[in-house]
Amino acid sequence: MTRQRSVILDELRKTCAHPTAEELFETVRARLPRISLGTVYRNLELLSESGEVRKIDVGGRRRYDGNVEDEHYHARCTVCGRIEDVSSTAVTALDYRIEEVRGFTVTGHLLTFIGLCPECVRAAEKRN
Amino acid sequence: MTRQRSVILDELRKTCAHPTAEELFETVRARLPRISLGTVYRNLELLSESGEVRKIDVGGRRRYDGNVEDEHYHARCTVCGRIEDVSSTAVTALDYRIEEVRGFTVTGHLLTFIGLCPECVRAAEKRN
DNA sequence: GTGGGTGCAAACTATTTGCACGCAC
DNA sequence: GTGCGTGCAAATAGTTTGCACCCAC
16 A cells, blocks of 8 residues: 555545546645556556445546445436436435435436356356 | 448347447448448447437447337446346346346446436526 | 538547656565 | 566557548439
8 A cells, every 4th residue: 555545545535526537636646746647547446456446437437436335326417427426225216316315307327237147157167 | 321320220230249339340341341430430329319229338348239129227247248138127126137037147236327417407407 | 513421540538558767665 | 675666658449530532412
C-alpha cells in the first residue's frame, strides 16, 4: 500500500460521485501533484482486484465506486452520465421507488447477470 | 434503408450471439465484400436510435442485440465475455433460475436504472 | 443534378503497457 | 543493493468522423 494507492483509495471513498479515472486523477493530484494518470489506472485496477473498490462498467466511460460495504445498485442519467446510488432493498422488489428516493425519472433498467458460462466452468475444472 | 443497413440488421437478427460491431462486420462482409467497418458502426448507431437494435454496453466492448421484441435480460460470462439471453419473467422475481435455464454459474448481477436525473429533467423542461 | 450514404483513412478517446528511475526496505 | 511501484510517454483498442465519391432518385 503505497502513498499513491492510499490517497487514491481515500479520495475515492470520500466522494459519492462515482468518478472516472481521470476525474479521480484530478482530485488526487491536488494532494500528490506528481502522480500520473497511469498510476491511477493501475492502482484502481489493483484495488478492484482486491475488492476494495468496484468498477462500474456500464455505458460510456468506466466509473469507480469506493463503497463496497453496502449492497447497492446504481442509477445512471442518460443525459449527463451521472451515477447515483440506489439502496438494494428498494431494488430487490424491483420497485421504481428510485423515482421517489432519488428524483430520477426512470425510463428502464439494465440487468446483467455476471458469472461463468458452462463452457468456462468446464474449462476451469479441467485446469485443476 | 440501404442495402448495407438491411443486411446488417438481417445478420444481427439471425444470430443470438450478441456480436460486437467487428464480429458483425465479418459476417456482413461475406455478403457485401466491400462494406467498411465504419459503415457497420454508423448503421448500428442509427438502428439503435430508431429502436430496431439494442446496444449492450456492459463490461468490455459494446455488443448488439437484434432482438428487441421480447423483454429479456442478459447473462455475461466474466471469462469469455459471451452474453446470453435470460427471459425477463424468470428475472423479475430476481431468482437465480438462470443457473438452471442457462447453466450459468451466477456470481452476481449488475442492475442499473436508466433515466434522467432531476437536474437533467429540469434542464430539459427549461428548454421547452 | 442533388443529396444522403458509403468506403476509406485519419482522428479521437479511454485505457494499458514498456521502460528507466527512485524510494523503501 | 534489490525490487516493486512510479512517472512518463508511447502503444493499443474501440469507436467516431471528415471527405470525396457514387448511386438512386
